Amino acid sequence: MSRISRFIKLFRQAISGAETEYTTGSIDRAIFLLSVPMVLEMLMEGLFALVDIFFVAKLGKEATATIGLTEVVMSQIVAIALGLSMATTAMVARRIGEKDNEGAAVAAMQSILIGILICLIIAVVFYFKAGDILEFMGGSPDLIRIGTGYTRILLTGSSTMFFLYLLNAIFRGAGNAAIAMRTLWIANGINIILDPFLIFGIGPFPEMGVAGAAVATTIGRGVGVGYQVYHLVNGKSLVHLKLRHLQFVWDIIWKLLKVSSTGVLQFFIATASWLFIIRIIALFGDAAVAGYSIGIRIVIFTILPAWGMASAASTLVGQNLGAGQPDRAEKSVWRTAYFNMIFLTTISVLFVITAPWLIPFFTKEPEVIHQGVLCLRIICLGYIFYAYGMVIGQAFNGAGDTVTPTLINFVAFWMLQIPLSYTFAKLFAWGPVGVYWGIAISESLLALIAIAVFRRGKWKTVKI
Numbered sequence: 001m002s003r004i005s006r007f008i009k010l011f012r013q014a015i016s017g018a019e020t021e022y023t024t025g026s027i028d029r030a031i032f033l034l035s036v037p038m039v040l041e042m043l044m045e046g047l048f049a050l051v052d053i054f055f056v057a058k059l060g061k062e063a064t065a066t067i068g069l070t071e072v073v074m075s076q077i078v079a080i081a082l083g084l085s086m087a088t089t090a091m092v093a094r095r096i097g098e099k100d101n102e103g104a105a106v107a108a109m110q111s112i113l114i115g116i117l118i119c120l121i122i123a124v125v126f127y128f129k130a131g132d133i134l135e136f137m138g139g140s141p142d143l144i145r146i147g148t149g150y151t152r153i154l155l156t157g158s159s160t161m162f163f164l165y166l167l168n169a170i171f172r173g174a175g176n177a178a179i180a181m182r183t184l185w186i187a188n189g190i191n192i193i194l195d196p197f198l199i200f201g202i203g204p205f206p207e208m209g210v211a212g213a214a215v216a217t218t219i220g221r222g223v224g225v226g227y228q229v230y231h232l233v234n235g236k237s238l239v240h241l242k243l244r245h246l247q248f249v250w251d252i253i254w255k256l257l258k259v260s261s262t263g264v265l266q267f268f269i270a271t272a273s274w275l276f277i278i279r280i281i282a283l284f285g286d287a288a289v290a291g292y293s294i295g296i297r298i299v300i301f302t303i304l305p306a307w308g309m310a311s312a313a314s315t316l317v318g319q320n321l322g323a324g325q326p327d328r329a330e331k332s333v334w335r336t337a338y339f340n341m342i343f344l345t346t347i348s349v350l351f352v353i354t355a356p357w358l359i360p361f362f363t364k365e366p367e368v369i370h371q372g373v374l375c376l377r378i379i380c381l382g383y384i385f386y387a388y389g390m391v392i393g394q395a396f397n398g399a400g401d402t403v404t405p406t407l408i409n410f411v412a413f414w415m416l417q418i419p420l421s422y423t424f425a426k427l428f429a430w431g432p433v434g435v436y437w438g439i440a441i442s443e444s445l446l447a448l449i450a451i452a453v454f455r456r457g458k459w460k461t462v463k464i
Helices: 003-014 027-057 061-097 101-127 130-136 141-156 159-173 177-200 210-233 250-282 286-322 326-361 366-398 403-427 432-454
Strands: none
Touching (some): 003 027, 027 061, 027 177, 027 286, 061 101, 061 141, 061 159, 061 210, 061 250, 061 286, 061 366, 101 141, 101 159, 130 141, 141 210, 159 210, 159 286, 177 210, 177 286, 250 286, 250 403, 250 432, 286 432, 326 366, 366 403, 366 432, 403 432
16 A cells, blocks of 8 residues: 555544544554644634634724734633633543543533533623723724624623533543544534625625624534534444433532643633733734734634644543553653644744735735734744644643643743733833734743653653
């Protein structure tokens, strides 16, 4: 069989949706089988982010900036979802590695019950505070008038996003990254199709402006969640949820909350720093925020597939520790980080060269283009180091060690990124460029710290 034929066969296996234990055999093969669907999944998420900003940018800089400001707040909800999801993946993967499918199902249901309670609270709070949030974030009066509907719909309906992350975490823990991939392709595919119809009022659809983007997002994600639930209850998954699982198991809930609490804090530290970052950028006007919003969406387009590869490390670490193979778990992390570095270095070079042609594709406003080009070129310079940082951070999480990456994030984002960004932007009078340099430098230092701590090996002894 030729190399091309073997590659095609392996690729088909990767996207087939079969759940697999990755505790034996080739590590590179395991990384490929897990990474392909995760990268494709995140690629679709990134594609949606670009398409969304492409349509909304046609409405002007206020609408574009609305997305940027709302996403910063949304990122705090994402932090909670990621924290609980990370704990869920770690616990499900560990049970699968131990060949305890029933224990994996019980853990999955407990995480779902926790998620339901959290989402009810979030929906009530943000329904009434949408306008206040945009005002607090530094939005202009015109921005608040145009964007309040978008912010209210997206944040109130954020439970759909929450459960996309949470239920996909269950599938990843079970080694079925393909279901997670299909879920986001369905959710974001519907989103992309509905976006122009609801934003511009094409055909029988109402013209909703920027609020239409939020409606499209919520509908698409809701359909995706329905698809996930179907696969969890149809009996074909290693994690098969049944009515008898629908009860609180307090010792497991406590373990999930214990692991996820520092996980939430870990991601909150990272995402909350964006509040300060965008507040600094907002000091320089809506055009700066709009340029940053476009540039960061393009950055996300490549970072998300890289996160998909990093998520493969999380599953590999969890399953191999569960099988009593810590050395195989460590080797899996280094190999995954190496492949991720090659990918992001290539993208970094590409963006530095093509930034002046990429940004005008989304907007024709000169100042917005200028800021977007600077944002894209400077931030992607930190890709080479960050490729290792994101993989190792996920490896800690896959082992159930959420404390270590939380401390690393605190140092990198709060003690380095925010002070550096403010100093460069305001005290050195570099403007938004200072913020971009602050982000690139702090992300690179985060990776170096993570590598040094990972080499100590304490993560191998964590029990969950």
